[in-house]
Amino acid sequence: MKQRNPIIEWVTDPTKNFLTSFLVGTLLFTIISDGISALFWDNLSEWLQAKLNIEELSTFRLIVVVVLILAIFVLIYVTPFSRWLKRRLVRTFGNTPQTVQTNVRPLRETFPGLIAVMGRTLPNDESPAERAILHHWNGGQTPHLLHCWIVCTQQSESSAQELQKKLIDKGLSQGCALHYGDDYWMDDPENFGEQLNLCVADDLIDDPIYIQRLINCIYADACTRYDLDESEMIADFTGGTKSMSAGILLACATAARRLQYISQLGNRELMEIEIAYKLVPDKSA
Incomplete structure (x- = not known):
């Protein structure tokens, strides 16, 4: 039977270790995502909006969200990036069959x-x-x-x-x-x-x-x-x-x-x- 690394299970499955899953999955990832979001919207959005010559902020945000969603779908389903990343993660954190x-x-x-x-x-x-x-x-x-x-x-x-x-x-x-x-x-x-x-x-x-x-x-x-x-x-x-x-x-x-x-x-x-x-x-x- 295929077994997973216990640290990965603690992070991804709350039933294994609720405290670890909550601290890492909820608090840590939320802080990281909020920081990246603030960095983009507060520092880069005005410059990018001017470059694209888009006056309405709501229109600009809609375009950004749509482009990011499409880029993620292409990266996951069109390119082999997801399989490459999965193999690297398994090699780094996974278990070795013997x-x-x-x-x-x-x-x-x-x-x-x-x-x-x-x-x-x-x-x-x-x-x-x-x-x-x-x-x-x-x-x-x-x-x-x-x-x-x-x-x-x-x-x-x-x-x-x-x-x-x-x-x-x-x-x-x-x-x-x-x-x-x-x-x-x-x-x-x-x-x-x-x-x-x-x-x-x-x-x-x-x-x-x-x-x-x-x-x-x-x-x-x-x-x-x-x-x-x-x-x-x-x-x-x-x-x-x-x-x-x-x-x-x-x-x-x-x-x-x-x-x-x-x-x-x-x-x-x-x-x-x-x-x-x-x-x-x-x-x-």
């Missing part, structure tokens, strides 16, 4: 979101990405795969193109979208204003930290662009280099993110890794 148990079991479920890695394969071979996609496509029967992000290298991007043609021939309809290549850009939730694409450059193939960052971008993209929750997705780390697999594992070391791989035994069954967590305070912050 693994206590790992189980492996055959994967029977299908997911609407899939992350796969495209390796270089021969034309007639079934790649791990193809095997994973066909499982979650489920023959087109509901529930089935809706979006698949295929992480490619510069050498394997052409293989992803061939895979898309092959899957269409096998009946993969327009109900499932495959995203891959250097023309598919995503906002980076951890680096405000930066973007990454799904084609990994040659000098980054063996950098697990970059792959971790890329996978985090995919999860953020799935949420903002396609309204997919992390629990509705699964990441397959079978294909690609060992460093790429390590990066996927690092990115998915949270309770909400699911992991799968293709067994190398028997009929290449899909296996899910179930990781149990306990949360302990992060003393490094």
Whole structure:
């Protein structure tokens, strides 16, 4: 179960600690907001009103309020700022999950979101990405795969193109979208204003930290662009280099993110890794 930092709970939930919630949430925040309000209206409003050439004070105040409301809505719902801020707050004040148990079991479920890695394969071979996609496509029967992000290298991007043609021939309809290549850009939730694409450059193939960052971008993209929750997705780390697999594992070391791989035994069954967590305070912050 996800636990929150006790200080945050005391501030945001009056039932946890009423005195702390009242002092911080009511008194402190009120004093801060009143101070900012007085600073603006008493010192900056006359200058701004003159610059905008607005004579009526009530009209000026209405314009300011509307502009501020619109700016806040844009900041929250249009830009990735809120997700970036949330990640920073969690890292600073939150708790660190630590693994206590790992189980492996055959994967029977299908997911609407899939992350796969495209390796270089021969034309007639079934790649791990193809095997994973066909499982979650489920023959087109509901529930089935809706979006698949295929992480490619510069050498394997052409293989992803061939895979898309092959899957269409096998009946993969327009109900499932495959995203891959250097023309598919995503906002980076951890680096405000930066973007990454799904084609990994040659000098980054063996950098697990970059792959971790890329996978985090995919999860953020799935949420903002396609309204997919992390629990509705699964990441397959079978294909690609060992460093790429390590990066996927690092990115998915949270309770909400699911992991799968293709067994190398028997009929290449899909296996899910179930990781149990306990949360302990992060003393490094």
